[in-house]
Amino acid sequence: MTNVSDIIIVGGGIGGLAAALSIQETGKSIAVFEQAPEFGEIGAGIQLAPNALEVLDRLGVKEEIVKYAVFPKRLVLKDVYTAKELAILDLGEGFQKEYGQPYIVLHRSDLHRVLYEACQKRGNIQFFTNQAIQTAEQNGDTVTIVNQNDETFSGEAVIGADGVKSKLRKLFIDDEPVNSAYVAYRGAIPLEEIAHGTNLDLDDVIMWIGPNLHMVQYPVRRGELYNQVVVFKSYDATLEDWGTPEEMARRFENSHPKVQNALNYINRQFRWKMYDREPIENWTKGNITLLGDSGHAMLQYLAQGGVQALEDAFVLGEELKRHNSYEEAFKAYQEVRLPRASMVQRSARKWGETIHAVDPLTVLLRDRLFEQHKPTDYHNVDFLYGYFNKNYQRVDS
Template sequence: MSTTHVPLLVIGGGIGGLGSALALARAGRTVHLVEQAPAFTEIGAGLQIGPNATRAFDRLGLLAELSDIAVHPRSAVVNDAHTGERLTTLDFGPKFLARYGYPYLVAHRSDILNILLQACKREPLITLENNRTVVNVEESSKYALVTFADGTVYTADIVVGADGIKSRVRQLLDKSEPVFSGHVAHRGAIDIADVATEVNHDDVVLWMGPGIHLMQYPVRRGELYNQVAVYESPRYSAGRDDWGHQDEFDEMFAPACAEVRNAIAKIDMSRAWPVFDRDPLDTWSTEHTVLIGDAAHAMLQYLGQGACQALEDALGLARALGGFPDDPARAFKTYESARIPITSKCQTVARPWGRTWHTDDPALLALRNRVFRMRAADDYSDLDWLYAERPEDVAPLTV
């Protein structure tokens, strides 16, 4: 068995892992990143990038590249999936930009990953390594030990766990299982010419109804159309094997209006994703390890913040380690104090927000729709906690 020592090891080559490697290298750290897949890829299709995440891309010097491949939507539109009624609109125009300083973008996940990957490849302080499956992470008094499937071991002064919702690094702190939401998702992007219905290339569109929702928006400069259809799956919850099949999908979306039914006819049914999250943790670190992204705070998709919060984590961790370069334990606690409150709120707010989207309670549904109809398109008061710049956002990566 061979053992290799690296000063700082990032486990996981997704958006959060590559973002962390880049932020840490920009803060002067030598970074070794390992990814279990043979190539750096992202499963899924579209990604919504709130102004907190476009701000993070700007801090990393990548906003121009992101802006070039992304779509700049004019607004987000919420419709009733059964009646087809437009319930509310969120304007992403000049008032939104003036309030938050950065735009709301939508992009293909693989395009975003590639921007981060190419930036990491250009960074001399970063080493990237594929085909590295982690089977165990443990601590000694001096460093963390990471064992791979081929029997080799890396030791590291700092291990950053960016290894997702089933994180091996997280098991040092928490051995619980992810929490099933009751929902199953089908997602994918199709050529814009193949979309079955008339679409507005300037909008992010949400259709919500009892037990279902459909999210739609263009990506890759408007060349592709991303669709995510989500429904409550009694079969999965009951432990049956026939969940996520066409008949269950059709049954759940049968009451939807014609525009939704026509749209979902183009949904790829070859793969279904059961939707999980995690309960918040009080700490994300041990003496030599620290978590970021889904490993720390996997959340439901209803705020569109999973990857956004991971990018904010990346910058927060780099700033904290820049502030305490010789005291990782103190840096970890500084990072946690800045990041745990906001990510925990995202986790706990997303759950009831999703239930509100999917409610079949007549009274709650009527109240929800009434509240939506009453709000102004430029009322951003409920978004400040998520999108507004916080004091720590302006701190440099090094001090």
């Protein structure tokens, strides 16, 4: 058994790295274990709302991250068949004044790289790759993790940030990821490849919505790339090969010409079957706790999965500063974060049901409600974007 650090973080994604940055301020030594051969992030774009920017600002990385970001002017919901604008959220000066931070979009790999490089500059964070951690166990004041080769590593505390398929979650509940029957095809391509002969709106985040489907579009990496995410419900998610490109074509049949054109640029080789988890009542025991998707995996419809992991990371660091023991700190962290994350999990599911509504009457009523919404009315998003500043007001030194 190798004693590696005070705190072990299992998972080197956005949440794990942000947690390392937040916790290192306590002076504790940290070891981040990643199952991949190297630290990196796959996927495409990510939307970061003000509650995420506030965390990144307090972690000291916001200035570097925004160098790679795009600042959209609006969030726009459009009908996938008619291109009618159904609802708009203005992200301009009034929005930023309301929440103290902007709304940005960027490539996930840029966010991950900035977090990783910031961690590397800290002298008390070390990294281990090719480490598929299978379990953890506490004995007295020591917590031991076991990898795929039955090698053991120990520390004083363990944080499980190992994603939606978390192994460490099984220490608290023997459940499985929930199949939503939806699948996502996503990717970012050079802007010039898609912009040729196409009237793109590069100022907004566009979400095209329709029965059992949606598509999201926005530029990333300072406007050099164009990110697209196509999401639809499979006709039969019980099949081994579900969510196929053929199903995509069938779902989006008769959609607006702009949507049809966008589908031509979707990489059909890679798909992400969409899973979340049921909210749980406990994710902390002794000197072991969970963070991010391992504790509260959620569907992407509110663009809050990564954001909630960032909130976790900040709060965990704060509680470790306030309490003398890991057990006390982890309990306090859970008391704050579990209700919040569970609420966002449920809200994401509900919003998915709303934008994917099939019943014509439901769609009609939904669209009428959307029409009544003013672009500068932030009441409906305040529970997401306003939570952080209301509960963790900054005290500048």
